[in-house]
Amino acid sequence: MTSRIAKKRGEWINRDKPLTFQYEGQTVQGYEGDTISSALWAAGINVLGRSFKYHRARGVLSFANHDVNAMMTDGVDTNIRADVWPVADGMDIKAVNTIGGVLKDKNKYIDYLSPFLPVGFYYKTFYKPKSLFPFWEDKIRKAAGLGEVNFNYPRIIKPKKFAHCDVLIIGAGLSGLSAAVKAAEQGLDVIVVDENKQAGGSLTYDYAGEQTTADTLTSLLGKVESNPNIRLITDAYAGGFYGDKLVPLVGKDGITKVWAKSVIVASGAFEQPPVFRYNDLPGVMLGSAAQRLIHRYAVKPFNKGVVVTANDYGYRTALDLASVGVDVVAVIDMRRNGAPRDLSQKVRDKGIAVHISSCIYEVIPTSDKLGVKAVSVCPYDDISAGADSGHTVRLSCDGVAMSAGWAPAAALLYQAGTKMRYDYSVEQFVPDELPEGVFAAGKVNGVFDSKARQLDGQRAAAEAAAFLGKTVDVVTVPKVEMAPPSHPYPIVEHPKGKNFVDFDEDIQVKDFINAAKEGFDNIELMKRFTTVGMGPSQGKHSNMNAIRILARVRQLPVEKIGTTTARPFFHPTPIGHLGGRGFHPHRYTAMHEWHVDNGGVMMDAGMWMRPAYYQYRGRTMSAMEAVQEEALAVRQQAGMIDGSTLGKIEVFGADATEFLERFYTGKFSKQKIGESRIALLLDEAGVMVDDGLAVRVDDEKFYVSTNSSNAATVYREMQRNVQLWGLQVTLVNLTGAMAAMTLAGPKSREILSTLTKADISEASLPDGNMIQAEIAGVDAKVMRVSFVSDLAFEIHVPYKAGLHVWKQIMAAGESHGIRPFGTDVQRLLRLEMGHHLISHDTDGLTNPYEAHSEALLKMDKPFFIGQRSLKIIAKKTLNKKLVNFVLEKDFTGDMPNECNLVIEDGNIKGRVTSIAYSKYLNRVIGFAFVAPEQGSTGSTFSIRTDSGAMVKATVVKAPFFHLLDNDGE
């Protein structure tokens, strides 16, 4: 049986495109443009889901994207909101969170237990005895949740779009569209966004049985669409309001991030349900939902219905219902004065009875409890909010439309920082103080009359234009005398309850009263204890009634209760939309391809990719073999490592020397051109942060290197301090612009000399010096360094020349047995040399005294970063010390790992920071933090391995090469 009615003007369905789909195993017909709910309702299917807690049958409530009891899964996707999600041909869907189908849901028994499940019941039980909690918890977890996640759902990557405008208008209803036209007329660039498939807001459904509303929409849309200054975006919602007027518009295809110079919030209001027993049965719906069904989807909401209202909107709904042939039994008006005479007369003229000072006491369900059989109506005193249940009258019907009032859709206004106040003339919260450049118009601003909403939109646009510097006449909105569109207390208590306030979470009136009785009588505490507004609809239909109930319980005016904080998102927003394209940048050095082609085993090093070692020339070796082989090549012939990831910063200007003196611990004032100095950076607490080299290039220029992982940090700190100290220094970060490589080993000079005419002899280029030289035809900085080997050259060339120079050196070294080496090899080589790595061998608290770096501290300088702290630390006794150690010769036991602890008498004394077997030395060597008394050469300490074995280690001097000559240490 279909309840689809004759074609409606402006309907959203396309009757030329019929389609069929499966719902809970049943074949259903619909049209393109239908939502799941509208198609099901048209097919006479009224049970669209089960509620979260009690598993009660639910139908449609709002058709406004908060029918969270009608959520579907198609086996691929879950928690699909049926009230707004379009049907598609061939879809196969069922309701979420049921066992055995929506009609026969095995969990529906929970509804009968509801008297025993009071508000916050889970806090009051399940924990005695403690051992049983996991049992109950498992049951609760299984009962909780809505849809099941599909673990095979693909990762969706949706790039963000970006937009800017003068005025962003949120909501394309009467006030929003009026604002758009007015703003565009001022020459402003306007974006209007609306979450509905079509613009118009209530103009698309609130007809009151007439056509004038549709005419208004047609004319207004004509003006909007013909104006080139207006971009109208539908089917996308404003997800939140963030700093700098950033508003993400969330559409089906992803997010557009809009930065607006001004924002007009014209987002309207959510219709609020009156609260009475069984107000949740399928067939009981908001008046605006009934109107949406009629005008958007051409579906008759029910055949014989009752309208319960506490404002004039119920009368308009009644007229709409009557216009499509619904037998409207009565309008039940909770107010004592009823509607203005002309409106109520129109309703009476349709043969509809109007009962003022009345309420629905309860809905009488059908025998299967899946629908409406009748309503029980009784007198109602709207001041005392008392229902006279002794005088009930039963009206039979199969549907109820409810209109008790409105709650402003003010979430974005709150997020923008708007102060709201309660306005008794409309019985709702309205903006009181708006932030600069933010405006509100229409229902969200407490303006309901249709003429006034147009003017209010224009007023907001004029104010936005003035804010943006336009000269524009002020628009005034005359106050329209009308009864408040919202009822101050549309709540009918019932001894048997089931009068729902929050449909997401199945929270009844008594739950609020009892929560208050238990001390949760502050709106924020009440929210957390009852969970009102914490469900997927975020309180869109429940928060206002919760506030009204609490005000009544505490006998305080509503404004004293206040509201809870409205946080993003306006509607739940897909993770894939928010995450966007998943931006994970990688950086390649100039020699990257070469490493890959030559067997480099590439590892992440921050954003960079670096070879750890090579499976050189197609050979297959274990990591251990490869590392030892490359290390031996460096010790015995030559090796080369790609060091392009080093931080490289040019520091120049009149104060360059002074800057380095303050920034680093060393002395730079007497440094000669071409000389390098160790650049040790501390933080204010004296903790070691970075060590690099600073080479003087000329009187006012240094070339400074940093550890690879600190390149960005050091550059940032330099920039910060240049500003702070007001020095004449310019910084250029050359990290990415320069390629660097270190050629190391006894044959390195011989190899390099074949590629340069420069004098690189020991006399001309001793350790710690740099020259500018042509290498393989490329202008290069050539520096003698000794990090991995006594003889080594660090060569810096422009990025583009990097690969060329690298290849030339490799070719020149071929006959000398040169090998490329990776970072794992570098770790071993520098260990053999006795060089510690900051943040590998040190941690977030290590100072230079603990790490043998006193020699680098020029304490006689007037200042350097961390010096003040060091002066204090120097007077204290050390509590740890970084030492070099060896394990016994031919050690074969349980090999310690880095971060194994040094244990003495059952106490932690330190830890291993580096450890490796060196084939060259044929020993296991390492660094460890130990107690100071264990730190002198020759003393021993114990390392506890992963398996708990204690391994003896002996402190030795660095570099470790003396082990080669001296067997006995």
Add this chain to the structure above:
Amino acid sequence: MPLGLLKYGLSSEHPAPRFFRDCTEPKKSYDAVIIGGGGHGLAAAYYLAKDYGITNVAVLEKGYIGGGNTGRNTTIVRSNYLTPEGVNFYDASVKIYEDLSEELDLNLFYSTRGHFTLAHTESAMRTMRWRAEVNKHVGVESYVVGPEEISKACPQLDISCSGQAPILGALYHAPGSVARHDAVAWGYAKEADRMGVEIFQMTEVTGIDTKGGKVVGVNTSKGYISTNRVLSAVAGFTPRITEMVDLQTPIVIHPLQACVSEPMKPWLDTILVSGSLHVYVSQSSRGELVMGSSLDPYEFHSTRSSLDFVEGLTTHITDMFPFLSNVKVVRQWGGMADITPDFAPIMGKTPLEGFYLDAGWGTWGFKATPISGKTMAETIAKDMAPDLIKSFRLSRFEDYELTGEKGAASVGH
């Protein structure tokens, strides 16, 4: 269904009393005043009453109880810290938590789910081993596990993280738990109130009155209260309180944000943290994924949300769980984290006699709620900090004796 619920169905009047009285007018004087009605302040009040019989105590809360970071954290409880001092302290907290539902006669939903700190780099693996070794030494069940064991506990996790940051291993911490954070505050409030402590909500401290280097009272929005013992337990508002008494601390305030998804049927049984991807995630008993990320990188005294945060977090969540692309984020929020230079709290006495500080709780405050309450109660009662919190004293910053927990803070800082 447990029998304890029967009475609710069978009695016509709601058979449950108030959790705590509705205190409105403070007395003129108290033995101790606690500023801040969050978990820490309420726990301190509870233990003052219970352990030391000091019940003439006022808790002053400028908003509602548990409304600050107690209600904003992602509810994770663990003790897998880096320093022996830290491990011992948080382990003591875990041990109290385990029996706290019974002690407070309120189900806190304390749920031991196991906690994995994922390592995506060799250097992270080293830190995991370091933490495991220290934990083991102190007797806390933490150990390094490989990808297979992680997959076994969470088969849905993409070990390669969509190829972006392959997981090399993890620090597994068996006692890792989650709890209903609000309930912790309510439970302490309930029992403290029962013993006589008075809790004043919507009551703001506007000044602290001192005489001769001693605290003598506090000015509040509800009038002057004389007392010679004041505890400040206000997390992100600590600088506002310490400046009232000219006390310098190295605390800086950074926003810390979090978000929750729509409810879904349970699938994530463990608690997962990834330092490299800046993600921590668990699934609540309501079915929501509770997700957090690293601190915002700037100092800022605000609880406002940013889009940037949720964009970054969701990107990384889909690295780990690609199938979550169409699961929706319902709500995001922020808290104000009071960060110290060494990522350890500041607890104990201060140079001002009678002024006690419980602060510097950054991103690690919720898990310490019981033990901080207990030790601060002892500090106030005896005017001397117990050994367990000596290394968290304020003077450590002058003495250069920091307690370096930087490596154990759950996500990158």
